Amino acid sequence: MPKKEKGTIKVSNINDEKSHKHPFHTKLCDLLNIEYPIIQGALGGGVSGADLTAAVSNAGGLGVLAAWGLSMDKLRVAIRQTRDLTSKPFALNIMPVNRPFTQSRTELAIEEGIEIVTTGRGDPRAPIIKLLKSHGIKVLGVVPTVRHALRLEAEGVDALVASGCEAGGHVGKVSTMPLIPQVVDAVKIPVVAAGGIMDARGFLAALALGACGVQMGTRFMAAEESAALPEEKQRIVEAGEEDTVVTEIFTGKPVRVISSPRLNSLLKAMKDGLSPEETRARILELRKKKKTQEPGYNSVTSGQGAGLIHEILPAGEIVRQIITEAQTLYKRLDPWA
Ligand SMILES: Cc1cc2nc3c(=O)[nH]c(=O)nc-3n(C[C@H](O)[C@H](O)[C@H](O)COP(=O)(O)O)c2cc1C
Structure with missing residues (x-):
């Protein structure tokens, strides 16, 4: 672990007035060749498909196609559809769920001429990063701690997405506010903030914490072009800040979801000592019915x-609103403006 430099605050992301660039043009924009430092987080199970990915890229952010949940054939089709819908840069997300998955999707990315890959929960491993980089592909690794950030930096990723535990999907234990500046202080490569960022306020806060951009998942899941079910989008619109829980029952790793009555009652029963057989049966039932709209069962993967x-x-x-409102808000933060 490098020695902490106390008192050195790394915040240099906002262009001064003399710069001819957009005020929120950061080094992430240069790295990815995008207009605004806004990444649409990958949404597995086909939720961030070609339509959403292309829409975000066309708006000047970085759209990210999710590999998780698609067969190789379907993923190849989705990559080509995205190319038909946008000429702007977009990324492919390869969540390193297991070695065969990571290897096969990496080979597909290379075959299809993908230019940017993001990873997700788990370690993509140094040989995979090296292989991607040897084909000129930029790699952004998602990390939940400083320890993981240092490992991925050493393995050669171009930038990091530090994701706090407020996020939707797989989560660690540290929340965004303390995580981002600690990762920023520990590494030399650009850091993108994720977890709980939904609007211009979160965007500006992330830049103030030293991040050079944001990754947003839940916000884009509720976008028109996302392939989430209309009922899932509605649950997000109706949810309040206390409505999510973190549970391992769906994937074996902690995942944040908007809870359902059935999930709540299972989690309570497990706490009260439900037998292993009964626990297993009820978990299987919940996993099977997660995506159905059967009342009482429908948990929706989403952040706080x-x-x-x-x-x-x-x-x-969504991209335009964030950029426009952030400019107004930034001026309001300046007491001399
Ligand atoms: C429905 C859903 C599915 C997700 N699927 C993936 C995935 O396949 N790969 C991945 O790396 N991250 C995945 N994530 C995480 C997002 O890409 C993003 O990092 C996260 O949502 C950011 O936090 P936020 O939801 O607070 O914006 C998913 C998140 C959600 C809400």
Whole structure:
């Protein structure tokens, strides 16, 4: 662990007035060749498919196609569909769930000429990063701690997405506010903030913490172009900040979801000593019915920031709103403006 440099605050992301670049043009924009430092987090199970990915990229952010949940054939089709819908850069997310999955999707990314890969929960491993980089592919690794950040930096990723435990999907234990500056202080490569960022306030806060951009999942899940079910988007719009729980029952790793009555009662029963057989049976039932709209069963993968989402908007509008409102808000933060 490098010695901490106390008192050195690394915040250099906002361009001064003399710069001809957009005020939120950061080094992430240069690295990825995008206009605004906003990444749409991968949404597995086909939720961030070609439509959402292309819409975010067309709006000047970085759209990310998720590999998880798609067969090789379907993923190849989705990559080609995305290319038909945008000429702007987009990324492929390869969540390193197991070695065969990571290897096969990496080979597909190379075959299809993908330019940017993001990873997710887990270690993509140094040989995979080296292989991607040897084909000129930029790699962004998602990390939940400083320890993971240092490992991925040493393995050669171009940038990191530090993701706090407020996030939707797989989560660690540290929340965004303390995580981002600690990762920023520990590494030399660009750091993107994720977890709980839904609007211009979160965007500016992330830049103030030293991040050079944001990755947003839940906000884009509730976008018009996302392939989430209309009922799932509605649950996000209706959810408040206390409505999510973190549970390992779906994937064996901690995942944040908007809870359901059945999930709540199972978690309580497990705490009260439910037998292993009964626990297993009820977990299987819940996993099977997670995506169904059967009342009582429908947990929706989502972050705590769902409480900040009040409407379903086109993805491009979400990007534009954040950038426009952040400019107004930034001026308001300056007491001399
Ligand atoms: C429905 C859903 C599915 C997700 N699937 C993936 C995935 O396949 N791969 C991945 O790396 N991250 C995945 N994530 C995490 C997001 O990419 C993103 O990092 C996270 O949502 C950021 O936190 P936020 O939801 O507070 O914006 C998923 C998140 C959600 C809500």
